[in-house]
Amino acid sequence: MMLREISSLEQYFYYRCKLHLHSCFYLAVTVNNIPSKALLGYALQETIKKYPQTHCTVTLDSPDSPPRIKELSDSPIYFDDVVEYSKWESLDANNMNTIFKEYGFPFDNGKPLWKIIVLEKANQLVFVLSHIFFDGMSSTIFTTTFMEHLNGKFDGSKMADNCLLYTSSQDVEIAVHAYDLWPVPLNWKIKRQLVKLLLKLSPGIVTGSDANLLQFKNYNFPDDFAKVPTDEIDTFTVNNDNIQRVLRFPPEQLKTILTKCKEEKVSLTSFLTALFSIGLNNVSDDVLRNGKSFLVNIPMNTRAICKEYLKIDDSALQMGNFIVGLEYPTSLDIVSSDTIWSLASKVNEFIIDNRQNKISDQMNTAKLLDIADVQSYVRQKVENSYGIGPGAAFEITNLGYNTFGGNSSDEGKKYYVTDALFNQPQGFSNIFNCSFVTTPIGGLTCSISYPKNLVVEMEPIWAKVDEIVENICNPK
Known part of the structure; x- marks a missing residue:
């Protein structure tokens, strides 16, 4: 059907x-x-x-x-x-x-x-x-x-x-995607025409990476990411040979961190973004190239926003892609002058501002795909970054706290989740991924996926992350 x-x-x-x-x-x-x-x-x-x-x-x-x-x-x-x-x-x-x-x-x-x-x-x-x-x-x-x-x-x-x-036994219906219902104001109608023109005349301006953003000398893009096809008919072959590292915050440790986040009035996602940004600042300048500015990708769940603004029923917002990709801009110079909590506060303000005051801009940025040849756009996102690198240093994706229907303390639960792990493949949008999920029994787990070429260069990141978490949970 x-x-x-x-x-x-x-x-x-x-x-x-x-x-x-x-x-x-x-x-x-x-x-x-x-x-x-x-x-x-x-x-x-x-x-x-x-x-x-x-x-x-x-x-x-x-x-x-x-x-x-x-x-x-x-x-x-x-x-x-x-x-x-x-x-x-x-x-x-x-x-x-x-x-x-x-x-x-x-x-x-x-x-x-x-x-x-x-x-x-x-x-x-x-x-x-x-x-x-x-x-x-x-x-x-x-x-x-x-x-x-x-x-x-x-x-x-x-x-x-x-x-x-x-087996199919009745009519099936999938509602129109919520983003197709989001209004396009006049200023964005003008922007759409400009972007459409740029995609035709100079697509690299729209799809390429900023050559001034931080990159690692030993990560050669796209060769260390994928085998590139020789023509526009063939497909890519992603290496998917990243180093896989798992960071854990057991329940008691996580409780301490969440208490501190509450005191500082920041979300856990904001804290995690700041944590890995400061970790990145611990990397030696000798292994970096281009510049000191970098972006952090923070996918934002828009289900509640679509429900509130578009009056869409929950049932139409269960399965599907209801995210917008926030890009938090910062630099090593800014990070080096901040504490973990002052930086987390800046990230928190950025997320709140985009969720509340700039949500129309974020949704309409996502809707720019409406005026693109999407297949060409996706291919060009890789091709127009040749020799430069991914657009963001890393991504923070946090699935939040999940009981998955109950835990061992619930009466009558014969089956329950004791731990969870969320992970994503090697991608072209960022150098490394940090994917989080939290459960009552297992606490927080973070899957860190990063290029095998950078196993030595990135070790200072993980060491700094461990040091900061230890100082928060066991202050001297």
């Missing part, structure tokens, strides 16, 4: 995948017990019923037609289509990179754009998702609904091996 055309923002994620510039991301949850196949199948049946995107893909009617969402009405979803039992003993760095290398989602095989990898030896369920229909918050919503059904009423006698999880 053919549904609506995908929005320009969805096209951005679609063409990133089509060009093989982004395969997937994952949210891995550690559970107290791995459920039986029958119970896992039941929980997935109920979850898939609730979210149409879980049984859809994207297709082209013809080479000249726009991409459309297609419901898998002629392709029933079976257990083995979306659940894979792995022999991996743990989700170590090698296996993390294997996910990003091998778990892309084709659009023409009749399969949904997600999968669960079960690591029985580690009690882990790894939710692997395409970014087309799912952002980070979607993954927490998906996982929470799934965990709730694990603890629901279940008659195991009704489930068989490789059971049928979903």
